[in-house]
Amino acid sequence: MFNFDTPILIVDDMLTMRKLVAKALRGIGFTNITDAKNGNEAWEKLTSAEIPFGLVISDWMMPDLTGIDFLKRVRLDPRTRATPFLLLTAESSKDNVAEAVTAGVSSYIVKPFTPDTLKKQLQAAYAKHQGKTAA
């Protein structure tokens, strides 16, 4: 179900989280992982990539450009509109999930999470995405 060569972009202001998510992804089998430490850097990388990213995993709470604002920007641009987008939220910001859904998030994960949860949510995100493109 996954294409393990798919380039994945991780966006998080915390080095610890970027490393841990990358590690979890490598554990699942993904091999092409890039990271960015804020929304602007991520936007830069997303729009200048030679091979378009197949998935974005972004933290919600980030200084400057928040995860949700970044998501909105991604969904507005025709180049990135269809890219599966996964938001990482802390339990405390769960209430805002509705906003994320409206903004077009593919799926979200509540931190802290296990690699297993990540895998399941990835599957969900892909399934949703495939459903959308088929329709």
Added chain:
Amino acid sequence: MKLLYVGVESSFINWIQSILEDCVAEVIADSQQFQNILDDETKTFDLILASHHTQAMKSMPSNELAQGLRMRFQKTPIVFVTQSKENYNRAEYVKHGFSDAYLLPFEKSEFLEYLNDSVLPPEKVYKSVVLTDFSETEPLPCDVHLMLPLNRKYVKIGVKGGEFGNVATDKLLRSGTSRLFIRKSELQEFNAAKARKIAQLASGELNSTERQAQLQSMVRGIFTNLFSTADETQHFADGKSLVKEAATIVDNYIAGSKDGDTFKKVCLQIGADTSNYSHASNVAIFVSLFAPALEIKSVADLATAALLHDLGEESVPSEILEKAKSELTFEENTLYEGHVERSLQIIKEKRIVVSEQIHTWIAQHHERFNGTGFPKNLPGSRIAIEAQLIAIADEFDYLTRAIRGQQKLNPQQAFKKMFNSGYYDPEVIKKITFYLGLPSES
């Protein structure tokens, strides 16, 4: 038991380590080490304690700390501890991924309860005790538990401050076991009560055989603990803590008895930095344990004398102290034997106020039953029983503690050697070994 401390202050680490006894600890103080531990997949821990105490970890927000640790150690209990009331929000910490959070020292007892109930294997939490450790007349010094052997579950049958009532006795009888358990975190309260009870029993009139039996079983228990390091099946660290525990009980027992004040004062006055303090305090412990065997009630005075008996050795050169007595030249021997008189002099110089009988016992601690001792070659009949007891405890410590490179004997071997030497009253040795439950020599 393996523990990981992340950003926790060292005084706190020391406190926890002392509670958990033999537990291996890894300490992480800065964010680089933190990254390393998250990257290293080989490591596992039984418990993780995290905080932002240390300067280098302060910059890491507690949610990052929680998420990082939780993702790396999914099933390990990770507890956040902090001393700062500011922003303290337990629910918030748990949301971030901590198993629990404690504000110390305010929530100290809750924290200990958590360690007891959720984290530690039962043998680390509970200590086995016996029914006679508790007094029928005094409120319980701590909670008392019973273990159901089938599922190794501990049930509380006595509550701290309450009494060990009929219901508890019934439960104990029905359980078919005589073993009771207390929480190790309440050991201090338990030991203090135990020491008070021994002091009471030892200094009071032992008219009932039951009281005598109680005292004897307590003394035997302590004595066994002191020598349990000799048992090779026992973990060394366990043995060490047992000895420490036994010594604390004896200390309290002496200090808690009728005339324990002198003992306490003398302890302070001579100070633990006295050159042979450990020998002196060992001898004090042993005489206290041997005294009930001879129905001696002035335990505190006896222990005080033991503490002071060798003060005079400080003026004897260590080369002389290290040699066997038979190898000493005439001059060296004179110097060595002078330590007895010197001890009495030092007591005067330091203005240590002790009773006349304590002086006498110290003066006689090298006299021997067969009249071959020094300085006065007194015959056995003229040596105070207390002085004989100090002499026995003195030699017993020497024989069992591998001093001066000598082979260590076990208690039984040591008493046998003394029994056969002629230096000590064989009847006294017999009474002691009988009292302590050691096989007698005849």
